[in-house]
Amino acid sequence: MKKTSTRLADGRELIYYDSRDDLVRDDPDRRPLEATSTASEIRYDPLLDEWVAIASHRQGRIYHPPADECPLCPSRDGRLSEIPAADYEVVVFENRFPSLTSAVTGAATGSVTDQDAAPGEQRSGPLPQLARPGVGRCEVVCFTSDHDASFADLTPAQVALVLEAWTDRTAELSALPGVEQVFCFENRGKEIGVTLGHPHGQIYAYPFVTPRTERMLAATAAHRRRTGRNLFDDLLAAERADGRRVVSAGEHWTAFVPYAARWPYEVHLYPNRRVGDLLALNEAERAEFCTLYLDLLQRFDRLFDAEGGARTPYIAGWHQAPGRSGAPGTGGELALHMELFTIRRTVGKLKHLAGSESGMDVFINDVSPEQAARRLREVSP
Template identity: 70%
Template sequence: MKKTTTRLADGRELIYYDARDDAVRDATDPRPLDPVATASEIRHDRLLGDRVAVASHRQGRTYHPPADECPLCPSREGRRSEIPADDYDVAVFENRFPSLAGDGGRCEVVCFTPDHDASFADLTDEQAALVLDAWTDRTAELSQLPGVEQVFCFENRGAEIGVTLGHPHGQIYAYPFVTPRTERMLASLAAHRETTGRNLFDDVVADELADGRRIVLDGAHWVAFVPYAAHWPYEVHLYPKRRVPDLSALDDAARTEFPQLYLEVLRRFDRIFGNGQPPTPYIAAWHQAPVRSPQRADFALHLELFTIRRTSGKLKFLAGSESGMNVFINDVPPEAAAERLREVASES
């Protein structure tokens, strides 16, 4: 992998990740851009203990532009985008409309491919491996920034999820705090250690492997399963079998196998609801250990993938119980979801 760092016209950082070591990235950004002005503020909810990012400047972000005006496609004559080069493998840049900014964190955009009409599932193993390299490099670098407590790599796909740009891409948030979801995991981790003397993540993976009914794919170095208490209609968790705290700690064997297993899971997601259905909307979220947590060594890196579609043409809405009390009601038994994901395996 070759990494080339440059700057956009307004000073934001842009990084190219190329599979070829001889790739040359010398395109400059000729756009007359004003400096980025953000109004991001972190507020604390005293009742719940949560933090809320208030970012009014995001009201002006680009919203469903036509394909020939996509800001994530390579630039061409007469149309300049966020990527000055006329082609790229993987590109990462600071978001022009960040939810977090300055001392309040950092937000980056990850462009998986220059192909506007593709999706992550369309990538080759080699292309997906390069995205994994980019996620890993950004995790390592962002973790070193002053004030960053947790790095979150994720992808939202589909208009139903709220995606405003159709080009295949994801984002990375560098939070100046440990997120509420991770804090709950850490509390459960500590309680389990106190009660049993064992690691909770290790026990969860071991229990799923022993049960077997919710296993979707079982590789040499990764396992993918529908969790016992899945919140979403179709939800898959991917764990490396050797517990590590974050992407930077993955060994070569796990890094090599991941693209094969993950791409297969994504392709199955697109076949869940049968032929002729639009692509399945989903969120793919990497859970990594907080940067400075004393429980860092006990945390287990994992990826959670889920869709809000519950059946053909119908979505799972977060109604009263979910939105009002955070108590999820799942219409699809996890065992049935796992069986369906095994049924739609790719033909060899």
């Protein structure tokens, strides 16, 4: 893999990832862009012991442009885009409308006390009102230059290059001062809320450990105290032994519908050897992931073929151990895994997050996990 870092006209970093070492990436960004201006901050919610990002500048981001004005396509035929080159394989660049700013200066822990307070936090009234700059970094990952493709259309070699980019960005972003957790993810489909149709994903480098990961870490620690074993190891072993919810399995990975799945069709993809993050995967595990993940995405697209070949909307994201210092053992306990799910529950119908889900975080699933796994096994590519 060849990695080439350059700068866009407004100073944002752009990185080309190429499978060939002889490619030269020196096309300048000729757009007359002004420097980006962001106003992101994170505010602490004392009721839920969580941080919330406030990023009002994102209201002006690009919204469903026509295909011939896509900002993620290469710059060609006289039209300039976010990618100066006339073609590319995989590109990563700083988001022009980030939820978190790139001026990383300090971190926010998952729980706040007076001792944790950073300079500039406001205190007034009976409860402290805690706010900090939304330090971190948000990046866009373009999987291919083909506007009409999807991740499921990539070759295993193309997926391998995307995986290299995810791994490289995890390493680079984790090393930034103040970054606590790196999350690589893809949203696909207008139903999900995607505003750009080009095949792409995002990477968030958070200045705190996310609430979902905090809950996983707490559950893992409690399981260790009760049993002396790792929760992720026991969960994967139980699913493989039961078999009813396993969708596909290889020598190095297992894909299964979780026992208490929240979404109509939800699959978790685990390496059979527990590792904490993408950097720890070996070459055999990387190679098998590429083919198995493509198989899963193609199965998802076959779920609703009755809709005239419509692509299944989904969210896919890597759960990695946080890089928080001063928390010995946490990284070794949390297992790297991919979670993939769709909000579509049947042909023409979506699973909406209504009162119970949105108001109380209690999910009600209309499809049994065993039924979902059986259906996913049936729609083999």
